[in-house]
Amino acid sequence: MNISLGGLIKTYRINKRLSQFDVATAIGWNDTSRLSKIEQGRVKPTRPIVEKIMAALNLSSEERGEFLLTGGYLPSDEEITKIIKIVKEKINNWPYPAYLIDFTWRLLACNGATAKTFFIGPEMQKNLINVKPNLLEFAFLPKEILPVEISKGEDEKHCKPFPVAQIAQFKIEQIMRTNEKWYRELIKKMLTNDKFNRLWREITPELYQKTLLDYEYKIVKGNWLNKKITLQFHLLTSRVISDVRFQIVLYFPVEKNTQMFFTKNT
Incomplete structure (x- = not known):
């Protein structure tokens, strides 16, 4: 737990060479403001939004688990x-x-x-x-x-x-x-x-x-x-x-x- 969820999103995004605009567009958002607030830790995304972010980042099952653990999302x-x-x-x-x-x-x-x-x-x-x-x-x-x-x-x-x-x-x-x-x-x-x-x-x-x-x-x-x-x-x-x-x-x-x-x- 040395990294926040927002920080992890940013790390994955950069490692996969995606811009905020790339991710926001894949999710269906008109601009990057919502993603920016999430990456800054100002907003914690709901589980449905998290699913969209993980899909936009094309995370593996292992990366998904780390992502959800960092965010404190209970398993369904x-x-x-x-x-x-x-x-x-x-x-x-x-x-x-x-x-x-x-x-x-x-x-x-x-x-x-x-x-x-x-x-x-x-x-x-x-x-x-x-x-x-x-x-x-x-x-x-x-x-x-x-x-x-x-x-x-x-x-x-x-x-x-x-x-x-x-x-x-x-x-x-x-x-x-x-x-x-x-x-x-x-x-x-x-x-x-x-x-x-x-x-x-x-x-x-x-x-x-x-x-x-x-x-x-x-x-x-x-x-x-x-x-x-x-x-x-x-x-x-x-x-x-x-x-x-x-x-x-x-x-x-x-x-x-x-x-x-x-x-x-x-």
Whole structure:
């Protein structure tokens, strides 16, 4: 997020050797004033206008994803379905928890190992694409819905309780998006939760020691098949090349017991 949407439009336009007039004409505008305001950051274009700009710039699918991510445009249901088709096999064949999220942290799809680890019922797993729960919300679910104890951090020594770590990480990753509509609506909704309301005001990113953006260490304690078990994971996150607004999160077992849990409970 080191470049604005307007700056990115200008960069693409110059790289493709197009003038403002070329782009404006392709869109169907009579002059360059509207495009100029967008490039200067004075106006944020609507999604339909963005589609016209991307078409005028003849962007590739990879460039479109970067463009839409920079502008903070949420993936449509059609775009989500398309990406799920691309990554479904990778997620479903992963022997440990794996799931698909977008840049706002909405959970869009997960595999069976994720469902078993976090007690996600079959109907909810099937309906994720419609519900799109945010990972920030998971840290504040009642025990009846999420009956596990989670902590995470840079490594085992620096793990924080799930609510603390989740808020701190969210603030780190979304620091440039606080004025976006989806962000304001999510936080407004979350602030109705008393625990979140208190922690949101108290927690700063500095409380969560993290060096790598795409890695974390996670500990999950719970009761599976009437047996108390502690699972330990390395988590790696990878963006989807064809649309970088989407990320796959892959879990790797830290030790033998965690690995055996999934071998025995498949």
